[in-house]
Amino acid sequence: MPQYVYRFSEGSKEQKDLLGGKGANLAEMTKIGLPVPPGFTITTEACRAYMRDGHVPPELRVELTMALREIEDAMGRRLGDFHDPLLVSVRSGAKFSMPGMMETVLNVGLNDASVKGLAEFSGDERFAWDSYRRLIQMFGKTVLGVDGDLFAHALDAKKAEAGAETDVDLGAEDLKDLVETFKGIVREQCGREFPQHPREQLDMAVEAVFDSWNTERARLYRRRERIPNDLGTAVNIVTMVFGNLGETSGTGVAFTRDPSTGHSGVYGDYLPNAQGEDVVAGIRNTLPLAELERLDATSYRELLQAMRRLETHYRDLCDIEFTIERGKLWLLQTRVGKRTAAAAFRVATQLVDEHLITMDEAIGRCTGAQLNQLLFPQFDAAAERTLLTKAMAASPGAAVGEIVLDNAQALARTAAGADVILVRRETNPDDLQGMIVAAGVLTARGGKTSHAAVVARGMGKCAVVGAEELDVDRAGEQVRINGTVLRPGDVIALDGSTGEVFRGAVPVSDSPVMRYIAEGLDAGLAAAQDEATRELVHAVDRILTHADEVRRMAVRANADTAEDAHRARERGAQGIGLCRTEHQFLGERRTYVERVVLAEDDAERDAALADLLPLQRQDFTELLSAMDGLPTTIRLIDPPLHEFLPDLTDLSVRVALAEARGEVDERDVALLAAVRRMHEANPMLGLRGVRLGLKVPGLFALQIRAVAEAMVARRRDGGDPRPEIMVPLVGSVRELQIVREEAEEILAEVGRDAGMTLDVPIGCMVELPRAALTAHRIAEEADFFSFGTNDLTQTTWGFSRDDVEGAFFADYLENGVLTISPFETLDADGVGALVVAGVTGGRATKPEMHMGVCGEHGGDPESIHFFHGAGLDYVSCSPFRVPIARLEAGRAAVMAGEDSTA
Numbered sequence: 001m002p003q004y005v006y007r008f009s010e011g012s013k014e015q016k017d018l019l020g021g022k023g024a025n026l027a028e029m030t031k032i033g034l035p036v037p038p039g040f041t042i043t044t045e046a047c048r049a050y051m052r053d054g055h056v057p058p059e060l061r062v063e064l065t066m067a068l069r070e071i072e073d074a075m076g077r078r079l080g081d082f083h084d085p086l087l088v089s090v091r092s093g094a095k096f097s098m099p100g101m102m103e104t105v106l107n108v109g110l111n112d113a114s115v116k117g118l119a120e121f122s123g124d125e126r127f128a129w130d131s132y133r134r135l136i137q138m139f140g141k142t143v144l145g146v147d148g149d150l151f152a153h154a155l156d157a158k159k160a161e162a163g164a165e166t167d168v169d170l171g172a173e174d175l176k177d178l179v180e181t182f183k184g185i186v187r188e189q190c191g192r193e194f195p196q197h198p199r200e201q202l203d204m205a206v207e208a209v210f211d212s213w214n215t216e217r218a219r220l221y222r223r224r225e226r227i228p229n230d231l232g233t234a235v236n237i238v239t240m241v242f243g244n245l246g247e248t249s250g251t252g253v254a255f256t257r258d259p260s261t262g263h264s265g266v267y268g269d270y271l272p273n274a275q276g277e278d279v280v281a282g283i284r285n286t287l288p289l290a291e292l293e294r295l296d297a298t299s300y301r302e303l304l305q306a307m308r309r310l311e312t313h314y315r316d317l318c319d320i321e322f323t324i325e326r327g328k329l330w331l332l333q334t335r336v337g338k339r340t341a342a343a344a345f346r347v348a349t350q351l352v353d354e355h356l357i358t359m360d361e362a363i364g365r366c367t368g369a370q371l372n373q374l375l376f377p378q379f380d381a382a383a384e385r386t387l388l389t390k391a392m393a394a395s396p397g398a399a400v401g402e403i404v405l406d407n408a409q410a411l412a413r414t415a416a417g418a419d420v421i422l423v424r425r426e427t428n429p430d431d432l433q434g435m436i437v438a439a440g441v442l443t444a445r446g447g448k449t450s451h452a453a454v455v456a457r458g459m460g461k462c463a464v465v466g467a468e469e470l471d472v473d474r475a476g477e478q479v480r481i482n483g484t485v486l487r488p489g490d491v492i493a494l495d496g497s498t499g500e501v502f503r504g505a506v507p508v509s510d511s512p513v514m515r516y517i518a519e520g521l522d523a524g525l526a527a528a529q530d531e532a533t534r535e536l537v538h539a540v541d542r543i544l545t546h547a548d549e550v551r552r553m554a555v556r557a558n559a560d561t562a563e564d565a566h567r568a569r570e571r572g573a574q575g576i577g578l579c580r581t582e583h584q585f586l587g588e589r590r591t592y593v594e595r596v597v598l599a600e601d602d603a604e605r606d607a608a609l610a611d612l613l614p615l616q617r618q619d620f621t622e623l624l625s626a627m628d629g630l631p632t633t634i635r636l637i638d639p640p641l642h643e644f645l646p647d648l649t650d651l652s653v654r655v656a657l658a659e660a661r662g663e664v665d666e667r668d669v670a671l672l673a674a675v676r677r678m679h680e681a682n683p684m685l686g687l688r689g690v691r692l693g694l695k696v697p698g699l700f701a702l703q704i705r706a707v708a709e710a711m712v713a714r715r716r717d718g719g720d721p722r723p724e725i726m727v728p729l730v731g732s733v734r735e736l737q738i739v740r741e742e743a744e745e746i747l748a749e750v751g752r753d754a755g756m757t758l759d760v761p762i763g764c765m766v767e768l769p770r771a772a773l774t775a776h777r778i779a780e781e782a783d784f785f786s787f788g789t790n791d792l793t794q795t796t797w798g799f800s801r802d803d804v805e806g807a808f809f810a811d812y813l814e815n816g817v818l819t820i821s822p823f824e825t826l827d828a829d830g831v832g833a834l835v836v837a838g839v840t841g842g843r844a845t846k847p848e849m850h851m852g853v854c855g856e857h858g859g860d861p862e863s864i865h866f867f868h869g870a871g872l873d874y875v876s877c878s879p880f881r882v883p884i885a886r887l888e889a890g891r892a893a894v895m896a897g898e899d900s901t902a
């Protein structure tokens with residue numbers, strides 16, 4: 001029988017699957033002797049059983065009773081006792097952090113009798129009644145489903161009646177009244193009394209937390225973060241400690257290093273005389289943590305010790321939630337802290353320098369996605385700008401967009417193609433949709449740990465928070481900043497690294513990290529405007545250099561032109577894995593293809609091809625020159641030829657109109673006939689790739705000859721050209737054999753004429769299931785394989801890559817058939833199995849055979865880890881993604897064997 005309840009003394013940080021992140025870390029802190037209030041965790045397994053069966057497992061009730069009694073005995077207090085009552089919090093905590101998405105209920109155990117006990121124990125009647133009204137409010141909303149506004153309005157009414165400016169100004173009698181009013185609201189809305197029995201409260205709260213796993217906003221968040229829906233949440237039952245017992249109490253959040261810059265020091269927010277939720281909600285503005293030293297030096301010192309202890313134990317930046325109850329420090333939560341991309345790189349190298357982690361571990365902690373964020377442009381330092389205000393830099397980046405004030409405006413304006421900045425007084429989980437589509441987020445309230453800041457950092461989205469001079473007038477549809485009035489639609493710019501807010505659009509310039517990648521360390525350092533950024537450039541250099549040293553897979557680029565090739569080389573590409581030559585037949589060159597198609601006999605076609613030869617030779621000479629000394633895979637033409645001809649409808653109209661005018665253009669008429677003749681119902685499955693090469697005599701031969709002649713030209717110029725010829729869409733070994741024979745003849749002939757030996761590897765794409773399944777045969781004729789996972793995904797799933805994403809992927813993501821588009825991240829189970837079959841088959845025939853991938857997946861982090869595991873020699877991706885692929889290939893090498901999604 002599974003164990004559904006774990007005491008904090010039983011678990012450990014490795015048990016996140018079972019205890020959730022919060023539960024596992026509470027257990028770990030308890031284990032290493034830090035001051036954690038006594039408590040226990042109900043496992044995610046219990047939640048899954050609840051979701052499966054529709055009720056809590058009976059064993060859970062029994063285990064819960066036993067665990068609760070143990071705490072009661074240890075504390076010498078009883079849940080809901082009439083005198084000194086034990087109160088508990090009931091908190092959600094899933095394996096992956098989902099900030100603010102699920103529910104929490106505090107002060108469970110209070111009722112009409114124990115509220116008096118609490119008043120007695122605390123010696124503070126006001127506090128006791130305030131706690132009780134918070135319970136009814138939170139319980140009413142979360143557990144009983146009462147509209148939260150009803151409580152909020154009643155609270156406002158009471159404040160007005162009592163002439164109180166804030167909640168804190170309400171006295172004990174006011175709060176007693178309010179409790180009666182709140183109980184009345186519950187009675188009216190639910191047709192039942194607020195439950196008085198403490199155990200009933202506890203059981204109901206646990207179920208409500210289980211249920212909160214499946215709210216719409218939680219599902220939306222998980223979809224976005226790609227967290228599986230079936231994990232369930234754990235529930236932590238923790239003895240309540242109070243930060244709102246007067247001025248010697250308080251609550252806060254601390255980071256062992258600055259989560260935006262990575263600098264070590266004292267970072268965090270503190271709110272005296274408050275409960276934890278007040279900090280995260282950003283309702284009251286907080287003090288910087290360092291102020292605590294002045295307020296309570298003992299607790300401050302103890303906190304710093306605990307922070308150092310945690311950072312040493314976890315060997316990473318940790319964030320901590322703590323409460324001080326009448327001078328006694330309690331740690332309520334810790335975890336390896338979320339951080340900005342820049343901080344990830346800095347912290348990782350700082351920890352290496354402090355001898356806390358190895359370089360291998362350091363690259364495990366910096367992801368390609370984070371590196372990607374650092375490559376984005378920043379505001380141009382020299383540009384003119386009008387500063388509106390400066391607030392807290394909560395999440396870096398530069399964002400320019402129109403002001404929107406809510407989700408509806410955000411969605412409408414982005415649908416119309418605008419970039420938007422979501423401007424709110426403060427955000428809460430209901431603002432998630434707007435935050436997802438916005439380019440940046442600006443709030444008037446809250447600190448670095450407010451909802452807006454935490455969520456934006458998680459999304460890699462620029463955010464500025466706590467702009468006190470900002471007044472958001474929702475009803476009046478305007479915002480005022482220092483006397484400037486702005487309305488939805490007005491453009492502002494946010495600098496998430498400095499906290500500055502500007503009026504109008506500000507031009508942006510390259511990031512120093514990008515400069516480093518393109519032009520080297522000195523250029524990157526020179527572009528950095530401050531010491532922190534210089535430190536960042538150094539950190540990225542060290543991480544990327546190490547990744548380059550440890551990775552097994554090479555990184556190439558998909559580049560069709562010399563310009564792309566330069567860009568790719570700048571970013572560290574070690575070759576071209578795919579040059580799509582069809583791109584060389586577009587524009588003005590279409591007419592040559594038209595001539596090939598319209599040729600009435602061999603002579604006419606040969607003449608058209610002969611005219612193309614010098615152009616193609618020039619293309620390849622430039623490309624090989626840009627990639628001098630590096631392998632350059634040139635793929636023979638792939639798409640159906642009719643893609644180069646005019647559109648059937650356009651042409652039909654043109655011919656019809658001409659005929660109506662009595663003018664007949666013979667060429668158009670012939671073209672129209674050809675377009676009609678060549679029309680295919682499923683062109684992607686039709687006359688394309690190698691099939692085209694076998695069907696249209698001379699077409700592939702022209703390209704092969706152009707490659708050979710370009711190679712000769714480059715060699716004569718003293719270059720070191722290394723072309724490879726790649727045949728697309730091969731399904732049968734015989735197709736490749738025919739092309740190969742022809743290619744070898746041409747290479748031999750051109751080489752003979754030039755007095756050189758032209759060694760050009762000839763290989764093929766593996767992009768059809770049949771090719772993967774007969775790879776052992778195809779390998780007989782191939783010098784290399786390159787997996788074309790775009791077509792392989794299309795043909796394995798039977799998904800038209802041009803149609804399905806728009807047609808029904810949204811539904812498939814919604815109903816869980818897919819967790820992500822298989823065109824974005826390789827479908828490891830299906831398409832991946834074919835890749836593995838192709839590798840295995842090919843190497844059964846040629847054990848040393850060189851293999852890579854050139855589909856879009858070659859630049860996708862998760863897929864790169866898969867390709868490493870499958871034994872590929874290289875990935876090839878867009879030039880922009882080359883640095884990301886270098887890092888991820890290094891990470892894959894050091895993380896192989898570990899969970900590659902960690």
Ligand code: PEP
Pocket residue numbers: 578580638767787788789790791792854855856
């Ligand atoms: C592929 O199919 O994965 C591929 C790289 O070729 P293309 O995208 O040009 O079809």
Ligand code: MG
Pocket residue numbers: 728767788790791
């Ligand atoms: Mg393809």
